[in-house]
Amino acid sequence: MPNKFYVGGRIIKTALAVGLSIFIVQSLGFERVTLAAIVAMVTTQRTFYRSIVRSAARLGSVLLGAVLGTLFGLMLGNSPLAFGVVTIFVILSCLRLNWQDNILITAVVAIGIMSSEAASLPMYSVEQFLSALIGAVVALGINFLFAPHHQDDVKTKLQEIELSLSVMMNDVAREMLNTGKAAEDFELRAADIKREIKVGLELSKLFQEEQKFSLTKETQADRYRDALRKFSSQAERLVEMHNLAIRMEDDVPQARPIARLLRLLRRVQIRRLTGRPTHKDLLDTLIINLEADFKEMELPKTRAEFISRSSLVHLFKEIKKYYRRTGELPPVLQEEANIKRKLKKLKERGRERQK
Template sequence: MKIGFRTVKTALAVVFSIYLAHFLQLDTYTFAGVIAILTLQATRKASLAAAGKLSLAAGITLLIGSGLFYLLDFRIYVVGLILLLVIPLLVKTGAERGIVLSSVVSLHLFAAEEISSAVIWNEVLILFSGMGVSLLVNMAYMPSRKKRVQEIREKLAGECASLFTQLANHLESEGYIWDGREILSISELIEQGKAEALLNAENAMTRDEINDYQYFEEKEKQFETIKRMLALVSHVQKVVVQGEMLAVMLRKLAEKLGRGKHAELGEMRDEIRVLRREYEAMPLPTTRDEFEIRAALLQILNELESYLLAYQ
């Protein structure tokens, strides 16, 4: 059975937080381990957010709990009354993650049977023992997803290259059949890339890691352009010379994408302008079908130019 890295970090955070609370001679010191579990999250950013919400929950509970126990004495029903007041406040403030913490803090106050600075200070130190150790463990090392993000980027480029090759095949061969596999694959890779990049960005220590998410957002916009091109290509039912000329450009684009020559893609916009002028210099269409096909090809050329704007 394989043990995940997060499981190891959780175990370390629990053990060290309990050791620290015990070293500080705190009452109910084992509760520091529970706080460590509640604080430890998948990313550094999420852990910091969790620590903030837990601190807010503890502060609200200590304030309301101390007041009610002081006024109504240490009776069991007061614990329920505290929770009736605290839980809606936590939900309203977005700190509902701290409901378990608030429940235990209320019970600690009840068990202490006194409201004093020593009791309050004990709860505060337990809280910071658990949170502090958990944050230190999480900050110490967080495995980077950079490699996985790079793999997705490479696969995405390969699938886009394959798709443009398929479009070129359609323009060069009447009746060409394509199963459209690349469309689903590109969509899935973009979603995977955004998810991985977002997790990596929440642990980001450099600007490059944050830019990965923006990269996949740009790919999402490009995918919308590709889908418009697909709709236009479906109107090209005959092989015409203008379509063959566009197919050559699509194959060139596919070759550059497949070989990772992204820096050269921006230069293809000049080639598109040249091809557009060549289209304009050709004789006008003589039939309605030819007119519609050439109009669709011209629109594809415009969409292709929009697609390449990301590489300028």
């Protein structure tokens, strides 16, 4: 049973940001530490870019609340009527600025300043804004120093999905050669791949936010998203192949080379992702020869033979669609492939020296 109370990195970062912000504010002798804690908490996000956006929005709302609270506090005091009037102005101001999400914190700051017993409301407002600023700066610093590596997470997810697709391709090939034997839980595994692709797309979105500060990797996140979307289409193709393969009632001679072609596509798929040559000309020639073999097939003599051949013909069409889609996969795992090739060369050189 999974742990429902798992303490992740973001929770630890948030607690650290809140604690450090309060420590600094208390060391400076500020009366209240609430704003520093609130701003630090909402600033700690999953990406550094998102943290900057959130902190800017919250600091703006704190500044607006401080100004309105000071003005209405000096003019109307801290009567119930004054609190009601400042609330109206807070809501109208936030709506005018399109800050609907900041209405609550703006109102809390304004009412908090008006209800304070500080000798000087302007100085107390400055103190509150500085407290919020400290919370934002501390949280930004911690989020920058301990930023998660979403790129590695996306690559890992891509590798997992590619492996699952390869297993499913092998299952379809086996079904073509062993009529009447269907792979277990095939469609459930395809549904799992769909869910994993959604997770991968979310991770790539987070990585895309990280790239907003990097000019050298501007399109890498887009390549990841492109590969994941193509994987989604490939999963649908494999489900259709599976449905056609399990319809085959008799063995068909052409099933063996087509199954071999599907297994070759497993290698093409990983080679495309790792930026290695795929021998496209040889595969194109193989497909053309298989198409010629289909044209020379004798007419079926039984109903079972007709269903098997018809299913195989449609399955071959799906494989060709899968092949075309595979040719569009971007080399998103190229770095790992280059590292593996370098390690292989080093090992070979080491063996030669030993000889």
